[in-house]
Amino acid sequence: MEDGAGLLPTWVTWQRRPFPDANLILLHGRQPALVDSGFVGHAQDTAAWVRAHAANVALVVNTHWHSDHVGGNALLQAMGAGIAASTPDAQAVARRDPGCCLAEYLDQPVSPYTVDEPLHDGQVLRLGDGDWMVVHTPGHTPGHLSLWQPEERLLAVGDALSDYDVGWVNLALDGPDAATTALASLHRLADLHPRLLLPAHGPIPADPSAAFATAMRRAQRLVDDPTGAVWYGARRIFAFALMIRDGIPTAEVEPYLHARAWLTDAARLLARTPEALAAELVDTMLRSGAIVLREGRLRATAEHTPVAAESLRVPFPRTWPATAPAGADVTEST
Structure with a gap:
């Protein structure tokens, strides 16, 4: 449009x-x-x-x-x-x-x-x-x-x-x-x-x-099609991971996926092991052209802006500095 x-x-x-x-x-x-x-x-x-x-x-x-x-x-x-x-x-x-x-x-x-x-x-x-x-x-x-x-x-x-x-x-x-x-x-x-x-x-x-x-x-x-919805989410999440990391070396892709909570959840909903889903996800996305193997790394093919690796080094929320406790008034507008 x-x-x-x-x-x-x-x-x-x-x-x-x-x-x-x-x-x-x-x-x-x-x-x-x-x-x-x-x-x-x-x-x-x-x-x-x-x-x-x-x-x-x-x-x-x-x-x-x-x-x-x-x-x-x-x-x-x-x-x-x-x-x-x-x-x-x-x-x-x-x-x-x-x-x-x-x-x-x-x-x-x-x-x-x-x-x-x-x-x-x-x-x-x-x-x-x-x-x-x-x-x-x-x-x-x-x-x-x-x-x-x-x-x-x-x-x-x-x-x-x-x-x-x-x-x-x-x-x-x-x-x-x-x-x-x-x-x-x-x-x-x-x-x-x-x-x-x-x-x-x-x-x-x-x-x-x-x-x-x-x-x-x-x-x-x-x-x-709930199965299709799970696949759709998995493809989107994995493509995003490749975008922000300038791709992932091929030898590291499946170990990376095996460690992801979202992939484990998707595998459970699809009645697969995480290992089987990881392999199938990579294969289907390569065949569809959503990802490509280039210079030893799997990369997303959708348009995206490169990200500096050092900018990803921020803490996960479980280690964020404490703020207002649950139930505290956080309604005041700045």
Whole structure:
């Protein structure tokens, strides 16, 4: 589809970014705000882009807590921005749950951050000079949210959908109804009849209705074929691992996969051993062209931006510095 970025109002600055980053949405005004913050390996690039387009950012709003959406949080927070996220994500981050951001589970690094403003469904946020409504859209993650600006009919959808895809679902962690939940979220978003969709990956769809129709067909397939949904998630997670590591040496690929919790869970759901699934995953992705063997390393073929190896050396959440205890008030906005 043709990118509809030219239809954005003047107070929205958009940056489309390839993996492993999410797109950036900068909302100008008296309360400058940023939606999502990219991958930790490109946090300095995110901050430089923000500085080039705004004097400051008052608030970063995360659509969800995966590494490609929260990786710039720590740096932007150190520069004075508050962080807003869904209440489930905010509470887990405040407790420093080991499962925060699925960072260790997915082996995707995230620098430690705190959430200043938990968000709930239906809440109205002042972002830039506009009011945006929080729309809880679980499925891709339980805490996933979207943002709706009714005057301009703009809808920031995170990973709920793009013009080419829908977010993968984690049936192992989130239960067998996760795909059904994701489909219901798509229907809720479509009922808003947005003028423009602002996805976290890929271009702005030229035709929101067509994008929703395509996304719903794909989401329905995940509902109808749980085995296919597990495979879909495994392929996406492994491709991301290859992107952020400049590939993995062929001799290290299967040992790497055998050690991953997500692969063990996928193997259980698919009634395979982790070793058998790892071998089959590599084989099927090589045959499909999703990965390629080059210079002794398996590499992802999708467009992506290189990541410096040293930027991945951040602690997993189980060792993050302590913050507010569970149940403490973390609702004050920065």
